[in-house]
Amino acid sequence: MPTDEIAIDIPLIDHHCHGVVPQDxxxxxxxxxxxxxxxxxxxxxxxxxxxxxxxxxxxxxxxxxxxxxxxxxxxxxxxxxxGAEEVNRRLLTACGLSDLVVDTGHRSDSIADVPMMADLAGRPSHEVVRIEAVAEQVARTGVSAAEFPRAFADELAERAKTAVGLKTIVAYRVTFDIDQTPPTKDEIAKGTDRWFSANMSAGKVRLGEVDVVRHGLWVGAELCRDLKLPLQIHVGFGDPDIYMHACDPTHFTDYLRAMEAWEVNCTLLHNYPFQREAAWLAEIFQNVYYDVGVILNFAGPQAASIMGEALEMGPFTKQLYSSDAFGLTELYYLGQLQFRRVLKQQLDRWIAEDMCNVAEADRIVAMIATQNSRRIYSLGD
Ligand SMILES: [Zn+2]
Structure with a gap:
């Protein structure tokens, strides 16, 4: 039956989010x-x-x-x-989510894990494994620099078995403006030596050594290719210790192209202020997807213009929904509210200008809300 209102309240797949803090x-x-x-x-x-x-x-x-x-x-x-538990349950169950795809690689000891998120939200929740976090965990076990490359690859393969995707924060650690080819054995060995000797003695394991990050990118890519997992790539806004100009995803074109040849889907996360570049990459490459998660929260009343840019040329089949909520359940709640509000606002304008109708708008909402994520992630029924 035709309606005159866009169906904006449909369940969403939050394809990139983190746990909430369980304590007050x-x-x-x-x-x-x-x-x-x-x-x-x-x-x-x-x-x-x-x-x-x-x-x-x-x-x-x-x-x-x-x-x-x-x-x-x-x-x-x-x-x-x-109390935190009541607030977390109240806000999470009001989000109207279909599934949660949870990144467990950031401060995972202080936030809810995947089963706890599923319980709080009352919805199926799935894990995405962060490549650089696994490298740091393996480094902390006390392996030698010589053993590290193999031990890391084995552990990532093990963790990938139960994940619905892998994720890299290459942009935050070494920017996108790097050599994007697979590192040689010699480069990996020397990079690991530099990383271990600079950090381990000081008790730190933060991975910022470019050739080790490259090793992670390519080990991760092989797993994604073999297991048919998407690779999430953090872009732009989302971490304070970055050089923003070098986090423009168009610097990463060679790697995205290589992943296209391997049929690995790459999902560009957040993207602000590069949402136009991300949408352009999604137009060019068959394997590139993008979202405008987190920034819709931080832009508050101004979020509509960002969604407007994300919709300028990006195929409707390539945009995804994410809140990128971390820690505060409020960010989950506002993420979906803002997404629904600004997407409807843009599509209502298209309808008013006779560029679209309600049936077409409903199709666009359904693609971005769930269909695109369901196509590239294996989330079950
Ligand atoms: Zn995130």
Whole structure:
């Protein structure tokens, strides 16, 4: 039966998200999780006074039985009274999600794991394994530099068996502006030596050695090819310690092209401020997908223009939904709310300008909300 409203409330596959913090949070910890920076805001100011803070107070406050636009202090106080578990359940079950695809590679000891996320959300949840996190775990076991390349490849293969995808944060560690060919054995050995001798004695394992990152990229690519897994690639906004200009995904064209030849699907995550470049890459390469996760939350009332750019030329069959929520269940809730709001806003305008109709808009929503993710991830029925 034809309707005159776009069906925007359909279930979503959140193809890139992280666990929530299971414990109660005080004001400082809550505000730290509202920030992309490692630094606190200037003394006397609050993270609630920015676009994300405004929409937390506007849309999440009523979910905790508060008036819209309550203060940040009132919000965090009410959150403590209800308790983290109740808040996490309330907001997660209100998201209207079909499936969660959870990245377990970032601060995994302080956030909910995949089974706990499935329990809180009441929805099937699946794991994506972060390549660089596995490398660091293997380095921490005390293997020698000589043993590392093989031990890492074995462990990643083991972890990939139960994952629905792999993920790389190459952009954050060494930028996209690198040699994108497979490293030689000699390069891997020398890179591992440099990494181990510079870090292990100081008790640090943070992987920032370019030839070891390249080794991870190609070991991961082989697994993705053999197991038919997509490879998620962090792009642009999403981590504070980056050189943003070199995180433009068009620097990574050679690797994306190589993955196309291997029939490995690559999903470009977040992308801001490179959503136009990401959409262009998705137009060019058969294997490239993209989303505008996380930034729709951080842009608050201004998010529609970013979705507008993401829709400029990107095939409807290539965009995906993600919240990229980390730590705060509010980011899950707002992610889907913002996505539905701004996608509907753009499509309503197309309909008003007679460039689209409701039936076509419904098809576009369904593709981005679930169909594209379901096509490239093996999520079961
Ligand atoms: Zn993320």
């Amino acid at each position: 949070l005080d004001q400082t910890k809550f505000e730290a999780l509202m920030s992309e920076s490692y630094r606190p805001p200037p003394p006397g100011t609050s993270q609630f006074d920015k676009p994300l803070g405004l929409i937390v107070r506007r849309f999440c406050a009523p979910m905790l039985d508060l008036e819209p636009f309550c203060t940040g202090e009132e919000y965090v106080e009410r959150r403590k009274v209800l």
